Amino acid sequence: MATTQHNQPMDVDTSVSWTPLAHGVEVNDNGWTDQAQRVLTDDLLELIAEAHRALEPRRQELLAARRERQAEYDDGAVPDYLPPDELPEARGDWNVAPLPDDLLERRVEITGPVNNAKMVINMLSRNDDGSRADAAMLDFEDSMKPTWDNVLTGVENVSEAAAGTLQFVKRASNGTPEKKYTLDPNDMPLLMVRIRGLHLDESNLRVDGTPVSGAILDLAAVAYHSAKTLMEQGKTPKYYVPKVEHYTEAAWYDELFRIVQRALGIDEGTFKATFLIETLPAAFQMEEILYSFREHAAGLNGGRWDKIFSDIKVLKEHGDRVLADRNWIDIQRPWMEMYVKQLIKVCHKHGAFGMGGMAPQTPGRSEEMREKQRAGVVDDKEFEASIGHDGCWVSHPYFIGPAMKPFKDKLDAEDRRNQLDVIPDIPDRPDLLPKGDTGPKTIDGIRVNVRVSIGYMKGWNQGIGAVAWDNRMEDLATFEISRAQIFQWLRHNVTLDDGTDVTPDLVSRIFDEELEKIEAETREFFSDRPDDVIEEQVERFRKAAEDAEAIFTEDEMRPFLACESELTGVPEHKARLLREDSCA
Helix, strand or coil: CCECCCCCECCCCCCCCEEECHHHEEEEHHHCCHHHHHHCCHHHHHHHHHHHHHHHHHHHHHHHHHHHHHHHHHCCCCCCCCCCCCCHHHHCCCCCCCCCHHHCCCCEEEEEECCCHHHHHHHCCCCCCCCCCCEEEEECCCCCCCCHHHHHHHHHHHHHHHHCCCEEEECCECCECCEEEECCCCCCCEEEEECCCCCCEEEEEEECCEEEEHHHHHHHHHHHHHHHHHHHCCCCCEEEECCCCCHHHHHHHHHHHHHHHHHCCCCCCCCEEEEECCCHHHHCCHHHHHHHCCCCEEEEECCHHHHHHHHHHHCCCCHHHCCCCHHHCCCCCHHHHHHHHHHHHHHHHCCCEEEEEEECECCCCCHHHHHHHHHHHHHHHHHHHHHCCCEEEECCHHHHHHHHHHHHHHHHHCCCCCCCCCCCCCCCCCCCCCCCCCCCCCHHHHHHHHHHHHHHHHHHHCCCCEEEECCEEEEHHHHHHHHHHHHHHHHCCCECCCCCECCHHHHHHHHHHHHHHHHHHHHHHCCCCCHHHHHHHHHHHHHHHHHHHHHHCCCCCCCCCCCECCCCCCHHHHHHCCCHHHHC
Protein backbone atom coordinates (compact mmCIF):
# COMPACT_ATOMS: atom_id res chain seq x y z
CA MET A 1 0.00 0.00 0.00
CA ALA A 2 1.41 3.39 -0.97
CA THR A 3 1.47 6.19 1.58
CA THR A 4 0.70 9.87 1.63
CA GLN A 5 2.90 12.78 2.65
CA HIS A 6 2.57 11.98 6.35
CA ASN A 7 2.61 8.20 6.09
CA GLN A 8 -1.15 7.81 6.43
CA PRO A 9 -2.80 5.01 4.38
CA MET A 10 -4.51 6.06 1.19
CA ASP A 11 -8.28 5.70 1.23
CA VAL A 12 -8.42 4.39 -2.34
CA ASP A 13 -7.19 1.02 -3.54
CA THR A 14 -4.55 1.99 -6.05
CA SER A 15 -3.64 -1.63 -6.80
CA VAL A 16 -0.04 -0.63 -7.41
CA SER A 17 2.58 -3.29 -7.95
CA TRP A 18 6.15 -2.51 -7.00
CA THR A 19 9.35 -3.67 -8.65
CA PRO A 20 12.10 -4.33 -6.09
CA LEU A 21 15.40 -2.72 -7.03
CA ALA A 22 18.77 -2.65 -5.28
CA HIS A 23 19.37 -1.40 -1.73
CA GLY A 24 15.78 -1.76 -0.53
CA VAL A 25 14.39 0.61 -3.17
CA GLU A 26 11.11 -0.12 -4.97
CA VAL A 27 9.65 1.54 -8.05
CA ASN A 28 6.07 1.63 -9.25
CA ASP A 29 5.82 -1.12 -11.89
CA ASN A 30 4.25 1.33 -14.32
CA GLY A 31 7.29 3.57 -13.96
CA TRP A 32 10.02 1.02 -14.51
CA THR A 33 10.54 2.09 -18.10
CA ASP A 34 13.64 1.99 -20.26
CA GLN A 35 14.20 5.64 -19.35
CA ALA A 36 13.91 4.89 -15.63
CA GLN A 37 16.43 2.08 -16.01
CA ARG A 38 18.86 4.47 -17.71
CA VAL A 39 18.52 7.07 -14.97
CA LEU A 40 18.28 4.90 -11.85
CA THR A 41 21.59 3.08 -11.89
CA ASP A 42 22.58 0.80 -9.03
CA ASP A 43 25.03 3.39 -7.65
CA LEU A 44 22.39 6.10 -7.74
CA LEU A 45 19.86 3.86 -5.98
CA GLU A 46 22.41 3.24 -3.24
CA LEU A 47 22.85 7.00 -2.80
CA ILE A 48 19.08 7.61 -2.71
CA ALA A 49 18.58 4.87 -0.12
CA GLU A 50 21.42 6.22 2.04
CA ALA A 51 20.09 9.77 1.97
CA HIS A 52 16.51 8.66 2.60
CA ARG A 53 17.41 6.55 5.64
CA ALA A 54 19.56 9.32 7.07
CA LEU A 55 17.14 12.18 6.47
CA GLU A 56 13.54 10.97 6.21
CA PRO A 57 12.81 10.79 9.98
CA ARG A 58 14.03 14.36 10.39
CA ARG A 59 12.04 15.51 7.36
CA GLN A 60 8.85 14.19 8.94
CA GLU A 61 9.72 16.03 12.16
CA LEU A 62 10.23 19.25 10.22
CA LEU A 63 6.91 18.83 8.40
CA ALA A 64 5.17 18.18 11.72
CA ALA A 65 6.75 21.36 13.10
CA ARG A 66 5.33 23.26 10.12
CA ARG A 67 1.85 22.02 10.96
CA GLU A 68 2.26 22.95 14.60
CA ARG A 69 3.38 26.48 13.72
CA GLN A 70 0.46 26.88 11.31
CA ALA A 71 -1.96 25.82 14.04
CA GLU A 72 -0.50 28.57 16.25
CA TYR A 73 -0.89 31.12 13.45
CA ASP A 74 -4.48 29.99 12.94
CA ASP A 75 -5.07 30.61 16.66
CA GLY A 76 -3.86 34.21 16.40
CA ALA A 77 -0.05 34.12 16.58
CA VAL A 78 2.07 35.77 13.88
CA PRO A 79 5.59 34.95 12.65
CA ASP A 80 8.36 36.87 14.39
CA TYR A 81 12.12 37.07 14.73
CA LEU A 82 13.84 34.39 16.82
CA PRO A 83 14.61 35.15 20.48
CA PRO A 84 18.15 36.43 21.12
CA ASP A 85 19.32 33.18 22.69
CA GLU A 86 18.35 30.96 19.73
CA LEU A 87 21.23 30.44 17.28
CA PRO A 88 22.86 33.78 18.29
CA GLU A 89 26.02 32.98 16.30
CA ALA A 90 24.03 33.46 13.08
CA ARG A 91 23.67 37.14 13.88
CA GLY A 92 27.38 37.59 14.49
CA ASP A 93 30.36 38.41 12.29
CA TRP A 94 30.84 35.64 9.74
CA ASN A 95 30.90 35.13 5.96
CA VAL A 96 29.73 32.40 3.64
CA ALA A 97 32.46 30.34 2.01
CA PRO A 98 34.17 32.26 -0.83
CA LEU A 99 32.09 32.27 -4.02
CA PRO A 100 33.58 30.70 -7.17
CA ASP A 101 34.26 33.07 -10.05
CA ASP A 102 31.42 31.73 -12.21
CA LEU A 103 28.92 32.76 -9.49
CA LEU A 104 30.07 36.37 -9.19
CA GLU A 105 27.94 37.79 -12.02
CA ARG A 106 24.26 36.83 -12.02
CA ARG A 107 22.53 39.96 -13.33
CA VAL A 108 19.77 38.06 -15.13
CA GLU A 109 18.71 34.49 -14.50
CA ILE A 110 16.15 32.78 -16.71
CA THR A 111 14.00 29.92 -15.52
CA GLY A 112 11.66 27.31 -16.95
CA PRO A 113 10.65 23.65 -16.73
CA VAL A 114 13.57 21.23 -16.85
CA ASN A 115 11.61 18.56 -18.73
CA ASN A 116 11.08 20.70 -21.85
CA ALA A 117 14.20 20.24 -23.99
CA LYS A 118 13.37 23.10 -26.35
CA MET A 119 12.90 25.53 -23.46
CA VAL A 120 16.07 24.31 -21.75
CA ILE A 121 18.06 24.93 -24.93
CA ASN A 122 16.53 28.38 -25.35
CA MET A 123 17.34 29.25 -21.73
CA LEU A 124 20.96 28.21 -22.27
CA SER A 125 21.34 30.06 -25.60
CA ARG A 126 21.31 33.60 -26.94
CA ASN A 127 17.96 35.04 -27.96
CA ASP A 128 17.08 36.61 -31.30
CA ASP A 129 18.68 39.94 -30.40
CA GLY A 130 21.89 38.28 -29.20
CA SER A 131 21.21 38.66 -25.48
CA ARG A 132 22.09 35.83 -23.13
CA ALA A 133 21.25 35.34 -19.47
CA ASP A 134 24.07 35.05 -16.96
CA ALA A 135 22.46 31.95 -15.47
CA ALA A 136 19.67 29.51 -16.32
CA MET A 137 17.67 27.73 -13.63
CA LEU A 138 16.30 24.41 -14.85
CA ASP A 139 13.28 23.81 -12.68
CA PHE A 140 11.88 20.63 -11.10
CA GLU A 141 9.50 22.67 -8.96
CA ASP A 142 6.92 25.43 -9.60
CA SER A 143 7.14 25.41 -13.41
CA MET A 144 7.21 21.61 -13.80
CA LYS A 145 4.41 19.28 -12.82
CA PRO A 146 6.24 16.44 -11.05
CA THR A 147 5.00 13.51 -13.09
CA TRP A 148 7.36 10.55 -13.22
CA ASP A 149 8.04 11.04 -16.93
CA ASN A 150 8.76 14.75 -16.39
CA VAL A 151 11.19 14.04 -13.54
CA LEU A 152 13.13 11.41 -15.47
CA THR A 153 13.23 13.53 -18.62
CA GLY A 154 14.42 16.45 -16.52
CA VAL A 155 17.33 14.45 -15.14
CA GLU A 156 18.39 13.40 -18.63
CA ASN A 157 18.02 16.96 -19.94
CA VAL A 158 20.31 18.30 -17.20
CA SER A 159 22.87 15.59 -17.93
CA GLU A 160 22.92 16.40 -21.64
CA ALA A 161 22.82 20.15 -21.07
CA ALA A 162 25.85 19.93 -18.78
CA ALA A 163 27.68 18.03 -21.50
CA GLY A 164 26.52 20.52 -24.15
CA THR A 165 24.88 17.78 -26.20
CA LEU A 166 21.17 18.42 -25.60
CA GLN A 167 19.16 18.62 -28.83
CA PHE A 168 15.54 19.07 -29.81
CA VAL A 169 13.96 18.59 -33.22
CA LYS A 170 10.71 20.32 -34.07
CA ARG A 171 9.17 18.19 -36.78
CA ALA A 172 7.93 19.65 -40.04
CA SER A 173 4.19 20.35 -40.11
CA ASN A 174 1.66 22.37 -42.12
CA GLY A 175 4.33 23.53 -44.56
CA THR A 176 6.75 24.56 -41.80
CA PRO A 177 10.17 22.95 -42.25
CA GLU A 178 11.86 20.86 -39.60
CA LYS A 179 13.88 22.90 -37.09
CA LYS A 180 16.72 21.60 -34.95
CA TYR A 181 17.65 23.23 -31.64
CA THR A 182 21.17 22.70 -30.26
CA LEU A 183 23.50 24.19 -27.67
CA ASP A 184 26.76 26.06 -28.10
CA PRO A 185 28.89 24.50 -25.31
CA ASN A 186 31.30 27.44 -25.50
CA ASP A 187 28.62 30.09 -24.99
CA MET A 188 26.32 28.95 -22.20
CA PRO A 189 25.22 30.66 -19.00
CA LEU A 190 25.75 29.21 -15.55
CA LEU A 191 23.62 26.06 -15.33
CA MET A 192 21.53 25.76 -12.17
CA VAL A 193 18.85 23.31 -11.02
CA ARG A 194 15.94 23.95 -8.67
CA ILE A 195 14.95 20.82 -6.77
CA ARG A 196 11.58 20.11 -5.21
CA GLY A 197 10.49 21.42 -1.83
CA LEU A 198 10.58 19.64 1.51
CA HIS A 199 6.87 18.82 1.43
CA LEU A 200 6.82 16.92 -1.87
CA ASP A 201 6.92 13.12 -1.95
CA GLU A 202 7.95 11.20 -5.04
CA SER A 203 5.17 8.62 -5.01
CA ASN A 204 6.74 6.35 -7.64
CA LEU A 205 9.89 5.52 -5.67
CA ARG A 206 10.02 4.03 -2.17
CA VAL A 207 12.68 3.04 0.31
CA ASP A 208 11.67 0.56 3.01
CA GLY A 209 8.05 1.09 1.98
CA THR A 210 8.08 4.88 2.37
CA PRO A 211 7.97 7.39 -0.51
CA VAL A 212 11.24 9.14 -1.23
CA SER A 213 11.45 12.91 -0.82
CA GLY A 214 11.33 14.65 -4.19
CA ALA A 215 14.20 16.85 -3.02
CA ILE A 216 16.41 13.84 -2.32
CA LEU A 217 15.63 12.21 -5.65
CA ASP A 218 16.16 15.42 -7.63
CA LEU A 219 19.46 16.42 -6.05
CA ALA A 220 20.90 12.91 -5.96
CA ALA A 221 19.94 12.10 -9.56
CA VAL A 222 20.97 15.43 -11.07
CA ALA A 223 24.26 15.56 -9.19
CA TYR A 224 25.03 11.93 -10.01
CA HIS A 225 24.49 12.53 -13.73
CA SER A 226 25.96 16.04 -14.13
CA ALA A 227 28.08 17.36 -11.22
CA LYS A 228 31.40 15.87 -12.29
CA THR A 229 30.74 16.78 -15.92
CA LEU A 230 30.42 20.42 -14.87
CA MET A 231 33.45 20.25 -12.61
CA GLU A 232 35.61 18.84 -15.41
CA GLN A 233 34.76 22.00 -17.35
CA GLY A 234 35.75 24.20 -14.41
CA LYS A 235 32.11 24.97 -13.61
CA THR A 236 30.33 24.97 -10.26
CA PRO A 237 27.42 22.57 -9.62
CA LYS A 238 24.78 25.12 -8.57
CA TYR A 239 21.29 24.57 -7.17
CA TYR A 240 18.19 26.41 -5.99
CA VAL A 241 16.20 25.30 -2.92
CA PRO A 242 12.54 26.40 -2.64
CA LYS A 243 9.95 27.05 0.06
CA VAL A 244 12.13 26.76 3.15
CA GLU A 245 10.25 27.94 6.26
CA HIS A 246 12.78 27.61 9.10
CA TYR A 247 16.54 27.55 9.62
CA THR A 248 16.30 23.93 10.76
CA GLU A 249 15.06 23.06 7.29
CA ALA A 250 18.06 24.79 5.75
CA ALA A 251 20.25 22.62 7.99
CA TRP A 252 18.43 19.53 6.64
CA TYR A 253 19.24 20.53 3.07
CA ASP A 254 22.83 21.27 4.08
CA GLU A 255 23.18 17.70 5.34
CA LEU A 256 21.61 16.40 2.11
CA PHE A 257 24.26 18.29 0.15
CA ARG A 258 26.98 16.75 2.31
CA ILE A 259 25.66 13.20 1.91
CA VAL A 260 25.46 13.53 -1.88
CA GLN A 261 28.92 15.07 -2.20
CA ARG A 262 30.53 12.41 0.01
CA ALA A 263 28.86 9.61 -1.93
CA LEU A 264 30.12 11.05 -5.22
CA GLY A 265 33.64 11.62 -3.92
CA ILE A 266 33.29 15.40 -4.18
CA ASP A 267 34.70 17.74 -1.55
CA GLU A 268 32.05 19.10 0.80
CA GLY A 269 31.33 22.74 0.03
CA THR A 270 31.80 22.27 -3.73
CA PHE A 271 28.06 22.42 -4.42
CA LYS A 272 26.55 25.90 -4.08
CA ALA A 273 22.93 26.82 -3.53
CA THR A 274 20.62 29.80 -3.44
CA PHE A 275 17.68 29.43 -1.09
CA LEU A 276 14.42 31.09 -2.05
CA ILE A 277 12.99 33.20 0.75
CA GLU A 278 9.41 32.84 -0.42
CA THR A 279 7.54 32.08 2.80
CA LEU A 280 6.52 34.52 5.50
CA PRO A 281 8.12 32.54 8.37
CA ALA A 282 11.43 32.36 6.49
CA ALA A 283 11.43 36.12 5.98
CA PHE A 284 12.01 36.48 9.75
CA GLN A 285 14.91 33.98 9.72
CA MET A 286 16.99 34.97 6.69
CA GLU A 287 20.22 35.34 8.65
CA GLU A 288 19.75 32.02 10.45
CA ILE A 289 18.86 30.25 7.20
CA LEU A 290 21.92 31.61 5.42
CA TYR A 291 24.11 30.66 8.38
CA SER A 292 22.74 27.11 8.40
CA PHE A 293 24.08 26.39 4.91
CA ARG A 294 26.95 28.86 4.88
CA GLU A 295 29.54 26.46 3.42
CA HIS A 296 27.25 25.81 0.43
CA ALA A 297 25.65 29.25 0.22
CA ALA A 298 25.60 31.35 -2.93
CA GLY A 299 22.83 33.60 -1.68
CA LEU A 300 19.13 34.11 -1.11
CA ASN A 301 16.40 34.99 -3.59
CA GLY A 302 13.26 37.04 -3.00
CA GLY A 303 10.60 34.78 -4.52
CA ARG A 304 7.84 37.35 -4.53
CA TRP A 305 4.98 35.28 -5.97
CA ASP A 306 5.24 32.37 -3.55
CA LYS A 307 5.83 34.93 -0.80
CA ILE A 308 2.43 36.53 -1.48
CA PHE A 309 0.86 33.07 -1.40
CA SER A 310 2.57 32.36 1.92
CA ASP A 311 1.48 35.73 3.35
CA ILE A 312 -2.12 34.75 2.71
CA LYS A 313 -1.76 31.10 3.74
CA VAL A 314 0.03 31.75 7.01
CA LEU A 315 -2.40 34.50 8.09
CA LYS A 316 -5.51 33.06 6.48
CA GLU A 317 -7.49 33.16 9.75
CA HIS A 318 -6.50 36.76 10.58
CA GLY A 319 -9.41 38.97 9.62
CA ASP A 320 -7.34 42.13 10.07
CA ARG A 321 -4.79 41.03 7.44
CA VAL A 322 -7.00 40.25 4.45
CA LEU A 323 -5.00 41.28 1.40
CA ALA A 324 -6.14 43.30 -1.60
CA ASP A 325 -6.27 42.26 -5.29
CA ARG A 326 -3.15 40.24 -6.05
CA ASN A 327 -2.17 42.46 -8.99
CA TRP A 328 -2.01 45.40 -6.56
CA ILE A 329 0.52 43.63 -4.31
CA ASP A 330 3.79 44.57 -5.93
CA ILE A 331 7.32 44.73 -4.57
CA GLN A 332 6.91 48.35 -3.51
CA ARG A 333 4.18 47.63 -0.95
CA PRO A 334 5.76 48.51 2.41
CA TRP A 335 6.04 44.97 3.82
CA MET A 336 7.22 43.56 0.47
CA GLU A 337 9.84 46.27 -0.05
CA MET A 338 11.14 45.84 3.48
CA TYR A 339 11.34 42.07 2.99
CA VAL A 340 13.57 42.34 -0.10
CA LYS A 341 15.72 45.06 1.47
CA GLN A 342 16.20 42.86 4.52
CA LEU A 343 17.20 40.02 2.19
CA ILE A 344 19.81 42.19 0.48
CA LYS A 345 21.12 43.45 3.81
CA VAL A 346 21.49 39.97 5.30
CA CYS A 347 23.12 38.53 2.19
CA HIS A 348 25.60 41.33 1.60
CA LYS A 349 26.51 41.51 5.29
CA HIS A 350 27.75 37.93 4.99
CA GLY A 351 29.21 37.91 1.46
CA ALA A 352 26.30 36.25 -0.36
CA PHE A 353 24.17 37.34 -3.32
CA GLY A 354 20.74 38.91 -2.81
CA MET A 355 18.74 38.04 -5.91
CA GLY A 356 15.60 39.82 -7.06
CA GLY A 357 12.28 38.65 -8.43
CA MET A 358 10.66 37.41 -11.60
CA ALA A 359 9.59 39.31 -14.71
CA PRO A 360 6.74 36.97 -15.69
CA GLN A 361 5.87 38.57 -19.03
CA THR A 362 5.64 36.60 -22.27
CA PRO A 363 5.82 38.64 -25.50
CA GLY A 364 2.51 40.15 -26.58
CA ARG A 365 1.26 39.81 -30.15
CA SER A 366 1.41 43.51 -31.02
CA GLU A 367 4.45 45.78 -30.97
CA GLU A 368 2.47 48.21 -28.82
CA MET A 369 1.92 45.50 -26.21
CA ARG A 370 5.54 44.37 -26.34
CA GLU A 371 6.79 47.92 -25.88
CA LYS A 372 4.53 48.33 -22.86
CA GLN A 373 5.86 45.04 -21.46
CA ARG A 374 9.49 46.03 -22.05
CA ALA A 375 8.93 49.32 -20.23
CA GLY A 376 7.33 47.48 -17.31
CA VAL A 377 10.27 45.08 -17.05
CA VAL A 378 12.78 47.93 -17.14
CA ASP A 379 10.90 49.86 -14.44
CA ASP A 380 10.74 46.81 -12.17
CA LYS A 381 14.42 45.97 -12.62
CA GLU A 382 15.56 49.58 -12.24
CA PHE A 383 13.95 49.54 -8.80
CA GLU A 384 15.59 46.22 -7.90
CA ALA A 385 19.00 47.40 -9.09
CA SER A 386 18.60 50.69 -7.23
CA ILE A 387 18.05 49.03 -3.83
CA GLY A 388 21.02 46.67 -4.16
CA HIS A 389 19.90 43.40 -5.73
CA ASP A 390 22.67 41.57 -7.57
CA GLY A 391 20.34 40.30 -10.28
CA CYS A 392 16.83 39.16 -11.15
CA TRP A 393 14.77 36.52 -12.96
CA VAL A 394 12.94 36.44 -16.29
CA SER A 395 10.63 33.74 -17.60
CA HIS A 396 11.10 34.36 -21.35
CA PRO A 397 14.26 34.95 -23.43
CA TYR A 398 12.66 37.97 -25.12
CA PHE A 399 12.99 39.99 -21.89
CA ILE A 400 16.63 39.19 -21.08
CA GLY A 401 17.83 42.46 -22.66
CA PRO A 402 15.31 44.76 -20.94
CA ALA A 403 15.92 43.08 -17.58
CA MET A 404 19.70 43.16 -18.05
CA LYS A 405 19.92 46.86 -18.93
CA PRO A 406 19.31 48.41 -15.47
CA PHE A 407 21.81 46.08 -13.81
CA LYS A 408 24.39 46.38 -16.58
CA ASP A 409 24.15 50.17 -16.70
CA LYS A 410 24.55 50.48 -12.94
CA LEU A 411 27.33 47.92 -12.57
CA ASP A 412 29.29 49.03 -15.66
CA ALA A 413 29.19 52.64 -14.51
CA GLU A 414 30.74 51.56 -11.21
CA ASP A 415 33.07 48.98 -12.80
CA ARG A 416 31.91 46.01 -10.78
CA ARG A 417 30.19 42.66 -11.32
CA ASN A 418 27.71 42.70 -8.44
CA GLN A 419 26.49 44.84 -5.54
CA LEU A 420 27.90 42.89 -2.60
CA ASP A 421 29.03 46.13 -0.97
CA VAL A 422 25.53 47.67 -0.91
CA ILE A 423 23.86 47.47 2.50
CA PRO A 424 20.33 48.94 2.59
CA ASP A 425 19.74 51.41 5.41
CA ILE A 426 16.82 49.80 7.22
CA PRO A 427 16.04 48.98 10.87
CA ASP A 428 17.66 45.93 12.43
CA ARG A 429 14.31 44.16 12.84
CA PRO A 430 12.05 45.65 10.16
CA ASP A 431 8.30 45.06 10.18
CA LEU A 432 7.70 42.29 7.63
CA LEU A 433 4.05 41.47 8.36
CA PRO A 434 1.58 42.05 5.51
CA LYS A 435 -0.98 44.77 6.02
CA GLY A 436 -4.69 44.28 5.50
CA ASP A 437 -7.50 46.77 5.00
CA THR A 438 -5.60 48.70 2.33
CA GLY A 439 -5.73 48.52 -1.43
CA PRO A 440 -8.57 47.58 -3.77
CA LYS A 441 -10.77 44.52 -3.44
CA THR A 442 -12.64 44.24 -6.72
CA ILE A 443 -14.70 41.96 -8.91
CA ASP A 444 -11.92 42.24 -11.49
CA GLY A 445 -9.52 40.88 -8.89
CA ILE A 446 -11.70 37.78 -8.58
CA ARG A 447 -11.90 37.49 -12.36
CA VAL A 448 -8.11 37.57 -12.69
CA ASN A 449 -7.75 34.82 -10.10
CA VAL A 450 -10.45 32.68 -11.70
CA ARG A 451 -9.18 33.12 -15.25
CA VAL A 452 -5.59 32.31 -14.27
CA SER A 453 -6.73 29.22 -12.40
CA ILE A 454 -8.66 27.85 -15.37
CA GLY A 455 -5.74 28.35 -17.74
CA TYR A 456 -3.24 26.90 -15.29
CA MET A 457 -5.37 23.91 -14.29
CA LYS A 458 -5.84 22.95 -17.94
CA GLY A 459 -2.07 22.71 -18.26
CA TRP A 460 -1.72 20.90 -14.91
CA ASN A 461 -4.27 18.28 -15.98
CA GLN A 462 -2.15 17.67 -19.11
CA GLY A 463 1.07 17.27 -17.12
CA ILE A 464 2.30 20.85 -17.69
CA GLY A 465 3.54 23.03 -14.84
CA ALA A 466 3.81 26.45 -16.55
CA VAL A 467 1.53 28.01 -19.16
CA ALA A 468 1.75 31.17 -21.23
CA TRP A 469 -1.54 32.91 -20.43
CA ASP A 470 -2.70 36.46 -21.11
CA ASN A 471 0.85 37.63 -21.92
CA ARG A 472 2.35 36.18 -18.74
CA MET A 473 4.01 32.93 -17.75
CA GLU A 474 1.81 31.46 -15.05
CA ASP A 475 3.29 28.74 -12.87
CA LEU A 476 2.17 26.98 -9.72
CA ALA A 477 2.87 30.03 -7.55
CA THR A 478 0.30 32.19 -9.30
CA PHE A 479 -2.32 29.46 -9.11
CA GLU A 480 -1.58 29.15 -5.39
CA ILE A 481 -1.99 32.91 -4.88
CA SER A 482 -5.28 32.88 -6.78
CA ARG A 483 -6.94 30.07 -4.85
CA ALA A 484 -5.55 31.31 -1.49
CA GLN A 485 -6.91 34.80 -2.05
CA ILE A 486 -10.40 33.58 -2.91
CA PHE A 487 -10.34 31.28 0.14
CA GLN A 488 -9.34 34.23 2.35
CA TRP A 489 -12.03 36.51 0.94
CA LEU A 490 -14.68 33.81 1.40
CA ARG A 491 -13.44 32.99 4.88
CA HIS A 492 -13.79 36.56 6.07
CA ASN A 493 -16.97 37.49 4.18
CA VAL A 494 -15.22 40.28 2.31
CA THR A 495 -17.31 43.05 0.82
CA LEU A 496 -15.80 44.41 -2.39
CA ASP A 497 -15.27 48.09 -3.02
CA ASP A 498 -18.50 48.26 -5.04
CA GLY A 499 -20.52 46.80 -2.17
CA THR A 500 -20.71 43.24 -3.54
CA ASP A 501 -20.35 40.45 -0.95
CA VAL A 502 -17.92 37.67 -1.81
CA THR A 503 -19.86 34.41 -1.56
CA PRO A 504 -19.52 30.92 -3.03
CA ASP A 505 -22.38 31.77 -5.41
CA LEU A 506 -20.51 34.83 -6.67
CA VAL A 507 -17.32 32.84 -7.20
CA SER A 508 -19.27 30.13 -9.03
CA ARG A 509 -20.94 32.72 -11.27
CA ILE A 510 -17.58 34.26 -12.17
CA PHE A 511 -16.20 30.81 -12.99
CA ASP A 512 -19.13 30.31 -15.38
CA GLU A 513 -18.64 33.73 -16.99
CA GLU A 514 -14.89 33.39 -17.41
CA LEU A 515 -15.21 29.87 -18.76
CA GLU A 516 -17.71 31.13 -21.34
CA LYS A 517 -15.19 33.77 -22.48
CA ILE A 518 -12.38 31.22 -22.64
CA GLU A 519 -14.53 28.84 -24.66
CA ALA A 520 -15.26 31.59 -27.18
CA GLU A 521 -11.56 32.52 -27.38
CA THR A 522 -10.65 28.86 -27.86
CA ARG A 523 -13.11 28.40 -30.71
CA GLU A 524 -11.73 31.50 -32.42
CA PHE A 525 -8.08 30.52 -31.87
CA PHE A 526 -8.62 27.01 -33.27
CA SER A 527 -11.08 28.08 -35.96
CA ASP A 528 -8.96 26.53 -38.72
CA ARG A 529 -8.87 23.14 -36.97
CA PRO A 530 -11.36 20.25 -37.25
CA ASP A 531 -14.40 20.40 -35.00
CA ASP A 532 -13.26 17.45 -32.90
CA VAL A 533 -9.97 19.21 -32.10
CA ILE A 534 -11.83 22.36 -31.03
CA GLU A 535 -14.25 20.40 -28.86
CA GLU A 536 -11.41 18.52 -27.21
CA GLN A 537 -9.77 21.81 -26.20
CA VAL A 538 -13.06 23.26 -24.97
CA GLU A 539 -13.74 20.16 -22.90
CA ARG A 540 -10.30 20.41 -21.30
CA PHE A 541 -11.06 23.97 -20.21
CA ARG A 542 -14.41 22.86 -18.81
CA LYS A 543 -12.74 20.14 -16.74
CA ALA A 544 -10.09 22.63 -15.61
CA ALA A 545 -12.76 25.10 -14.47
CA GLU A 546 -14.58 22.37 -12.57
CA ASP A 547 -11.40 21.25 -10.80
CA ALA A 548 -10.23 24.77 -10.01
CA GLU A 549 -13.60 25.88 -8.65
CA ALA A 550 -13.71 22.87 -6.34
CA ILE A 551 -10.28 23.80 -4.95
CA PHE A 552 -11.18 27.49 -4.63
CA THR A 553 -14.24 26.71 -2.52
CA GLU A 554 -12.83 24.04 -0.21
CA ASP A 555 -13.88 24.35 3.43
CA GLU A 556 -10.28 24.19 4.61
CA MET A 557 -7.34 25.49 2.62
CA ARG A 558 -4.82 22.80 1.73
CA PRO A 559 -1.22 23.95 2.34
CA PHE A 560 -0.18 23.22 -1.24
CA LEU A 561 -1.96 22.15 -4.40
CA ALA A 562 -0.20 18.79 -4.05
CA CYS A 563 2.14 17.20 -1.52
CA GLU A 564 2.97 14.15 -3.60
CA SER A 565 3.48 13.32 -7.24
CA GLU A 566 1.03 11.22 -9.20
CA LEU A 567 1.45 7.45 -9.22
CA THR A 568 2.09 6.96 -12.91
CA GLY A 569 -0.45 4.70 -14.58
CA VAL A 570 -2.96 5.01 -11.70
CA PRO A 571 -5.84 7.31 -12.77
CA GLU A 572 -7.65 7.06 -9.43
CA HIS A 573 -4.58 8.39 -7.64
CA LYS A 574 -4.43 11.35 -10.03
CA ALA A 575 -8.06 12.13 -9.22
CA ARG A 576 -7.44 11.77 -5.46
CA LEU A 577 -4.75 14.45 -5.56
CA LEU A 578 -7.37 17.06 -6.48
CA ARG A 579 -9.44 16.30 -3.38
CA GLU A 580 -9.51 18.59 -0.39
CA ASP A 581 -7.86 16.15 2.02
CA SER A 582 -5.06 15.06 -0.32
CA CYS A 583 -2.48 17.30 1.37
CA ALA A 584 -3.91 17.26 4.89
